[in-house]
Amino acid sequence: xxxxxxxxxxxxxxxxxxxxxxxxxxxxxxxxxxxxxxxxxxxxxxxxxxxxxxxxxxxxxxxxxxxxxxxxxxxxxxxxxxxxxxxxxxxxxxxxxxxxxxxxxxxxxxx
Numbered sequence: 001x002x003x004x005x006x007x008x009x010x011x012x013x014x015x016x017x018x019x020x021x022x023x024x025x026x027x028x029x030x031x032x033x034x035x036x037x038x039x040x041x042x043x044x045x046x047x048x049x050x051x052x053x054x055x056x057x058x059x060x061x062x063x064x065x066x067x068x069x070x071x072x073x074x075x076x077x078x079x080x081x082x083x084x085x086x087x088x089x090x091x092x093x094x095x096x097x098x099x100x101x102x103x104x105x106x107x108x109x110x111x
Contacts, residue, residue, distance in 0.1 A: 004099070004108040006041065015040050018060070018099070018108055020091060027064050029055035041106050067101045068093040 006016035006029075017030045029044060030053065037048035043063050047055050055063070069079055071088040080088065083096050099108035 003111040005111055006044075006099070006106055006108055008039070009105045009107060013039070015106070016044055017111070018064075025091070026057045027060035028057055029060045029063065031055075041104055064090060064094055064099075066103070067099050068097070 002020040002022060004018040004020070005014040006018055007014055013035075014032065015035045017032070019028045019030065020026075021028075031040060031044060031048060033053070035048070037045040040048055041063070043059070043066065044055065047053070047059070068090050069076065073079065076088065080086070083093065085092060094108070095110075099106070
């Protein structure tokens with residue numbers, strides 16, 4: 001099991017924990033009790049609004065997919081080459097790019 005802290009750029013507070021089960025290739029997200037919906041990434045804040053602090057594998061995977069380049073991208077071959085990859089792997093792209101997205105100010109850090 002690999003674990004990553006989800007943090008806002010420029011701040012040290014962990015607003016969520018992204019868990020990755022390498023054997024089954026499954027993601028889950030856990031949000032600490034001291035995190036409010038205003039501090040979390042948008043998709044995760046929707047769960048917090050409902051009082052949910054453990055995001056299931058389906059929605060966690062969707063959050064990961066929103067942070068990586070899709071394999072259907074026209075120039076995916078070039079992107080893989082630049083990243084030193086021979087084949088597409090969401091997890092490897094996520095880690096290489098620190099989970100950064102142009103849609104928000106969050107990133108991941110290995111725990």
